[in-house]
Amino acid sequence: MKLWVTGASGLLGSALLAKAGGIGTNRKEADIADIESLRRFVKLHPDITHIVNCAAFSLVDLAETHKEEAYLANAKGPENLGRIASEIGSRLIHISTDYVFPGAGNKPLKEEDPTGPCNHYGKTKLEGEKLLLSAFPNACILRVSWLFGKGGKNFIARIMDLFKAQKEVRLTADQWGRPTFVPDLVQVILKMLDLSGLYQFANSGVTSKYEFGLALFNEARKMGFPLKAESILPVPGSTFPSSCKRPAYSAFDTSKIEKKLGVTPRHWQEALDEHAKATFI
Numbered sequence: 001m002k003l004w005v006t007g008a009s010g011l012l013g014s015a016l017l018a019k020a021g022g023i024g025t026n027r028k029e030a031d032i033a034d035i036e037s038l039r040r041f042v043k044l045h046p047d048i049t050h051i052v053n054c055a056a057f058s059l060v061d062l063a064e065t066h067k068e069e070a071y072l073a074n075a076k077g078p079e080n081l082g083r084i085a086s087e088i089g090s091r092l093i094h095i096s097t098d099y100v101f102p103g104a105g106n107k108p109l110k111e112e113d114p115t116g117p118c119n120h121y122g123k124t125k126l127e128g129e130k131l132l133l134s135a136f137p138n139a140c141i142l143r144v145s146w147l148f149g150k151g152g153k154n155f156i157a158r159i160m161d162l163f164k165a166q167k168e169v170r171l172t173a174d175q176w177g178r179p180t181f182v183p184d185l186v187q188v189i190l191k192m193l194d195l196s197g198l199y200q201f202a203n204s205g206v207t208s209k210y211e212f213g214l215a216l217f218n219e220a221r222k223m224g225f226p227l228k229a230e231s232i233l234p235v236p237g238s239t240f241p242s243s244c245k246r247p248a249y250s251a252f253d254t255s256k257i258e259k260k261l262g263v264t265p266r267h268w269q270e271a272l273d274e275h276a277k278a279t280f281i
């Protein structure tokens with residue numbers, strides 16, 4: 001087996017590559033929006049058997065003002081990789097998102113539930129799923145939500161920056177989802193390398209950004225990590241007018257992948273404890 005991880009300097013891609021080995025590429029080495037760049041790359045590595053696409057335009061707010069760039073990476077990118085996988089006869093896992101859902105309900109979302117993204121990032125990711133499946137029906141699409149782990153521009157890092165800089169930190173209390181610890185996700189991806197079809201994975205437990213941030217704050221304080229923040233306040237997402245619309249409720253139902261792989265995702269709080277110990281001590 002020879003694995004190719006795209007987006008290898010990102011949060012998920014770097015963790016996957018570190019665990020699994022193989023070849024990793026960033027945008028300069030292989031631009032997923034440019035099929036000729038991908039063809040040049042695979043020509044140099046004819047022994048690739050599995051591709052995991054972790055590359056994306058992942059900045060949700062910025063996607064509203066960089067629409068074309070987001071579309072090229074998130075929609076054309078998976079389609080291009082699907083073509084390449086078909087040309088070289090490899091397997092392909094593409095990472096998608098809970099933001100393909102509108103988020104107006106309050107019941108865990110199954111793979112086949114109606115999509116309907118509420119922002120441009122979600123629209124481009126949904127288009128990516130569709131274009132990929134028409135280019136390469138054998139692909140595996142894995143939707144994930146609220147990634148946290150070491151490094152990258154993930155939401156834990158953003159919240160920690162606020163805790164370090166502000167006495168009073170306001171966090172959104174009306175968006176609900178299931179956080180996903182990157183090392184847990186990496187384990188699951190490695191079990192899925194030969195699958196086709198649509199799956200969803202996240203740690204168990206539905207929470208809000210506020211509750212999750214408060215848990216992180218308590219962990220950091222318990223471990224004596226220096227923080228400026230003294231109070232964490234729950235506020236509605238509309239408090240932050242600069243951010244684009246996000247699904248209010250996008251928690252997955254993960255029973256399909258649990259059955260398929262025989263895995264039980266651990267609770268996000270347990271994963272957060274592990275992350276905190278590795279980060280704050």
Ligand SMILES: NC(=O)c1ccc[n+]([C@@H]2O[C@H](COP(=O)([O-])OP(=O)(O)OC[C@H]3O[C@@H](n4cnc5c(N)ncnc54)[C@H](OP(=O)(O)O)[C@@H]3O)[C@@H](O)[C@H]2O)c1
Nearest residue numbers: 007009010011012027031032055056058073097144146147
């Ligand atoms: N982070 C989350 O909370 C979250 C939630 C749900 C789903 N997801 C999905 O999970 C996947 C991994 O996310 P992540 O948080 O690891 O993202 P990330 O840290 O932003 O990494 C994405 C990587 O993709 C690369 N990239 C962007 N455009 C590219 C292009 N045209 N060609 C090749 N590489 C390109 C970026 O490299 P450059 O910097 O060089 O451009 C970046 O290193 C993505 O599909 C994302 O949509 C993430």
